[in-house]
Amino acid sequence: MKKITTIAGIVLATASVVALSGCGSSGGDTAANGAEKVVMWGSWSGEQVDQLEAQAAAFNESQDDYEVSYVAQELVEEKLLTALAGGEVPDVVLWDRYQTSLYAPKGALATIDDFVAEDSVDLDAFYEPALGEMEVDGELYGLPLLVDNRSIFYNQTQLDEAGVKAPTTWDELKTAAVALTENDGGSLSRAGFDLSDPGLFNQYLAQAGGSLLNEDETETAFNSAEGLEVLEFWQELMDEGVFEQGFGEGANPFAEGTMAMKYDGPWALSTLEQVDGLEYGVTPPVAGPDGQTGAYMGGFGLVIPEGAKNAEGAWEFMKWWTTQPENGVGFGEISGWIPANIEAANDPFFTDDPHYAAFIETLEYADVRPSVEGFSDVEGKALVPALEQFLAGEITAEQALDQAQEQGDQILADARG
Structure with a gap:
C-alpha cells in the first residue's frame, strides 16, 4: 500500500488560516487580501485539523474571491443549534451525514437546491446512498463528501x-x-x-x-x-x-x-x-x-447552516471539493479518506492499492442506515x-x-x- 502522507506541521505558504475562537462567525467579512471570509466548522481535531487546513489552503490558492478557514468544535451539532439561537453561525460545516434527517427539520440547515440547479451539478456523480442521507422531504441540504465502510x-x-x-x-x-x-x-x-x-x-x-x-x-x-x-x-x-x-x-x-x-x-x-x-x-x-x-457506509458531507453570512462562498468551496474529482483525490492523499464522488473514489490512488480496493468494491453495494x-x-x-x-x-x-x-x-x- 502507498504511504498516506502526513501533513502535521506543514507550512501553508499561502492564504494563512485565520484564528477564530468560540461560536462566532466572521462569514461575510473581508480578509486582508480582499477575499471574502468563509468559516468552516467541524468536529475533527488533532492532525485532522492540519488536513482540513491544507485542503482549505488549496481552495484559497485556486481562486481569489474567498478565503476558507477551519474552526474545530466539540459537539458541533449542538454548537450549531446554540449559534443559530444567537444569530452567529458558520458558513459551512463538515457534517456527519446521518445527522441530516434530525437537524434539517429543526431549521438548522439551508437547502442547496437552488445552487445545484443554477450550476447544473450532476448529482449522479455521488454514491446514491450517501447523497440520499443529505435529502429530507425531497429537499437537498448538502453534498456528500467522504464515505467509508467496514x-x-x-x-x-x-x-x-x-x-x-x-x-x-x-x-x-x-x-x-x-x-x-x-x-x-x-x-x-x-x-x-x-x-x-x-x-x-x-x-x-x-x-x-x-x-x-x-x-x-x-x-x-x-x-x-x-x-x-x-x-x-x-x-x-x-x-x-x-x-x-x-x-x-x-x-x-x-x-x-x-x-x-x-x-x-x-x-x-x-x-x-x-x-x-x-x-x-x-x-x-x-x-x-x-x-x-x-x-x-457512513461518512461526512458539507452543509450550509440556515442564516450563514456567506452562503455563496460556502457553496463555491463545497462545489470545488466535492464535484471536481481531483480535489477529492487530493484530500484522500493527505488524509486517507475515500471521496463520495464516484469518479474520485475509483481513481487509481485507491483502486490500485490492495488495501483500499476492497473498500471501493464494497461501496458498490453498501447501503446506509434508515x-x-x-x-x-x-x-x-x-x-x-x-x-x-x-x-x-x-x-x-x-x-x-x-x-x-x-x-x-x-x-x-x-x-x-
Whole structure:
C-alpha cells in the first residue's frame, strides 16, 4: 500500500488560516487580501485539523474571491443549534451525514437546491446512498463528501501459517477464525476473529437477507428468522472460542498480532502502515448463507447552516471539493479518506492499492442506515444494549431480539408523536 502522507506541521505558504475562537462567525467579512471570509466548522481535531487546513489552503490558492478557514468544535451539532439561537453561525460545516434527517427539520440547515440547479451539478456523480442521507422531504441540504465502510482486515502471515485463505462466506469465516485462534494454558492468546462490536449487526443482517425496519419504516423488522440466524452464527463463533468479550480492550490487538481478523474501516490503514513487520490484507465483507452481500457506509458531507453570512462562498468551496474529482483525490492523499464522488473514489490512488480496493468494491453495494426519525435511538438505546447482553451471555438470542423489538417499536412510535 502507498504511504498516506502526513501533513502535521506543514507550512501553508499561502492564504494563512485565520484564528477564530468560540461560536462566532466572521462569514461575510473581508480578509486582508480582499477575499471574502468563509468559516468552516467541524468536529475533527488533532492532525485532522492540519488536513482540513491544507485542503482549505488549496481552495484559497485556486481562486481569489474567498478565503476558507477551519474552526474545530466539540459537539458541533449542538454548537450549531446554540449559534443559530444567537444569530452567529458558520458558513459551512463538515457534517456527519446521518445527522441530516434530525437537524434539517429543526431549521438548522439551508437547502442547496437552488445552487445545484443554477450550476447544473450532476448529482449522479455521488454514491446514491450517501447523497440520499443529505435529502429530507425531497429537499437537498448538502453534498456528500467522504464515505467509508467496514471490510475484513486479516493478518496475512497468520493466515499463511494456518493454511487458510481470506474468507468470502460465513462458513469460510468460521473455518478461518477457528484455525487462527490460539490458547495459552486455557487462556485466549490470539483471537481468530473480533466479535466486540454489536453495532455491526446491521451488516450481518443484510448478509442474511433481513431488514432493520419494515417496508413503511414504522416498526422494527430485525426480530426475524434472519436476525436470529445472525445471533446463532455469533454464538457458534463464541462456542468455538474464537473471541472473548473484553479481549484486547484498550489496545490494538490486530496491530499487535493478537487478533487475526476483524471488521474495520479505512481510517485504520494509516495506523497499521506504521507497524513494522505487519503483513495484512483487506477483503470485502463476507457473503451470507445464501450468497447475499451486505455492508453499510457512513461518512461526512458539507452543509450550509440556515442564516450563514456567506452562503455563496460556502457553496463555491463545497462545489470545488466535492464535484471536481481531483480535489477529492487530493484530500484522500493527505488524509486517507475515500471521496463520495464516484469518479474520485475509483481513481487509481485507491483502486490500485490492495488495501483500499476492497473498500471501493464494497461501496458498490453498501447501503446506509434508515434515516427515519428515531432510528438512531432504536440502535443506540434498544438494539445494541440488548445485543451486548446477548454477547455477555446474560440473555438468549430470542430474548435479545424480543427486548430490542419491544423497546425499538416504542421509540419509533414516540418519535412519530
